[in-house]
Amino acid sequence: MITTIAAKELKVGMYVRIPDSWLRHPFARNEFILTGAGQIKRILDYGIDIITVDTEKSVLSIESVENISHSDKDINPPADWNPEKFLTDDLKEAIQDTKMPKEDKAKEVYKLSIQMMGRLLESPTVENIRISKEAIAALVGMILREPETSGYMLNITSHDFYTYTHSVNVGILSIMVSKEIFGNSDAHDMHELGAGYFLHDMGKTKVPQEIINKPGRLNGDEMFKMRTHPYQGYKILDKAGALSEESKIIVMQHHEREDGTGYPRRLKKDEIHPYGKIGCISDVFDALTAERSYKQALTPYEALSLMKEQMLNHFQADIFRSFVLLFSK
Numbered sequence: 209m210i211t212t213i214a215a216k217e218l219k220v221g222m223y224v225r226i227p228d229s230w231l232r233h234p235f236a237r238n239e240f241i242l243t244g245a246g247q248i249k250r251i252l253d254y255g256i257d258i259i260t261v262d263t264e265k266s267v268l269s270i271e272s273v274e275n276i277s278h279s280d281k282d283i284n285p286p287a288d289w290n291p292e293k294f295l296t297d298d299l300k301e302a303i304q305d306t307k308m309p310k311e312d313k314a315k316e317v318y319k320l321s322i323q324m325m326g327r328l329l330e331s332p333t334v335e336n337i338r339i340s341k342e343a344i345a346a347l348v349g350m351i352l353r354e355p356e357t358s359g360y361m362l363n364i365t366s367h368d369f370y371t372y373t374h375s376v377n378v379g380i381l382s383i384m385v386s387k388e389i390f391g392n393s394d395a396h397d398m399h400e401l402g403a404g405y406f407l408h409d410m411g412k413t414k415v416p417q418e419i420i421n422k423p424g425r426l427n428g429d430e431m432f433k434m435r436t437h438p439y440q441g442y443k444i445l446d447k448a449g450a451l452s453e454e455s456k457i458i459v460m461q462h463h464e465r466e467d468g469t470g471y472p473r474r475l476k477k478d479e480i481h482p483y484g485k486i487g488c489i490s491d492v493f494d495a496l497t498a499e500r501s502y503k504q505a506l507t508p509y510e511a512l513s514l515m516k517e518q519m520l521n522h523f524q525a526d527i528f529r530s531f532v533l534l535f536s537k
Contacts (some may be wrong), residue, residue, distance in 0.1 A: 213254045213379060218248045223265035226330045227256070241266070278362035298322060299343050305349045315362030317375065321347060322398065325406070326372035332413050337448040341403045344379070348402035351383050352526040358384055360460045361536065371412050381490040381534070383504055387441060388530045389482070397454060401483060404458030408487055409452075411441030411459070460507075462487035477524075485524050489531050492519065508535050 218224065225239045227523045239262075242248060251259065271334050299320040315413065321343075351358045361380055382405035383398065383479060390396045412420055419430045426434060438490065441459040445451040451459075461484025468476030470488070480488075494510035512532055520528065 211261050211263060212258055213261055215248075215251055215259045218242060218251065218259065218261075220245065220248070221266055223262040224251070225260040225262065226251075227260065243531045252502070271492045283302070285336040294404070297424065300346050303346045310354070311360045312356045314357050315364055317350065317357070318364055318380075321379075322454050324371055325375050326370075329372050329375070329413055332410060332444055332448075334448040337410075337445070337450050340407070341450055344406045345399040346403050347379075347406075348383055348399050351380065351402075352387060352398060367449045371409055372489075373442070374498070375406055375409050377494045378408060378487065378490045380485050381493065381531075382458075385486055385490065385531045386483075386526070386533055388533060389486070389527065394492065397452070398454040403450070403452070404455035404483065404488070407445065408458050408462045408491070409437065411437030411439065411443065413444070415439040435463075438472050440480060456485045457481045457483045460484070462491050464488060466524055469522070480524075482524075482527065484528050486531075489515075489523050489528060492522070493531070 220242050223239070223241050234318070299317065302313060302316045302320060308316070324340060324343055328336050351361075356378070358407070362384065380404060383402050385400055386396070386398065389423040390398075391535055409410055414434055419426065422430065436461050442451065442456060445455055445459060460472070464470035464473065464480045464484055465488065466480070466485070468474050468475055475484075492515065493508075493511055495506060496506045496514060499505040512535065515523070516532075
């Protein structure tokens with residue numbers, strides 16, 4: 209049940225919806241469970257008097273709140289976060305920190321990566337794309353050399369399906385499975401692969417937001433517009449001088465399917481590059497494990513089972529097996 213209350217009546221455990229653009233308030237998401245009094249204070253300090261609460265998603269037991277997985281307490285930005293500035297320096301410092309406990313480091317790097325991606329998608333300028341590629345390269349380096357930290361990141365990825373969280377999740381998943389498949393081969397530029405995977409959905413900035421955020425199935429006209437986003441992403445990265453061969457392949461092919469039913473070119477089997485096949489699997493998995501207004505999130509096990517039983521013709525079997533291995537270690 210959705211209800212509206214005075215912000216001063218908020219309690220820990222309530223599931224709230226912030227009535228403003230994500231980049232204009234000091235929280236990592238527009239919707240989340242309140243896990244501490246500090247969040248309530250920040251809402252009041254921000255000047256919100258009336259706020260929407262979803263009582264069905266609220267958890268008003270303190271014990272339950274403490275046991276929330278993937279909660280906002282894991283990815284909230286610092287209170288002094290300035291959304292007008294890319295947090296590249298902070299992100300690089302966290303990536304390079306060798307003393308921070310691995311689990312804490314994973315949470316910090318994930319949080320800052322989401323912030324950076326959100327800012328980039330809000331303002332995909334040539335300069336912002338260049339800066340983001342530098343940060344992504346540093347992040348890829350950490351994933352390759354710190355398997356323990358990467359494992360923690362795999363376990364804390366957010367289940368909210370926003371383009372910025374989805375982009376980070378697909379980036380992390382795809383680099384990890386690329387490492388699984390390609391190992392230490394010099395034939396693959398992992399940093400450019402990382403840029404392609406993290407930036408694979410840049411073209412969605414050219415799709416109307418009412419289509420991106422529609423709480424249900426798209427109609428024919430809406431689907432046509434949505435399916436332009438691979439080419440739109442190609443154009444954005446090309447204009448920014450950031451379109452390496454790896455990025456071109458990933459951006460254009462991450463919705464192609466092994467059986468030829470994908471888009472934009474209905475490629476099939478060997479017509480699809482392995483990079484595109486990896487992106488497709490990560491993209492589908494993250495969509496299945498994300499919570500939407502019209503569906504609950506699947507667990508990783510449920511998502512992998514569904515992909516194997518109902519969608520295996522969409523994926524190259526050996527690449528899918530390598531993807532599954534990420535969750536069995």
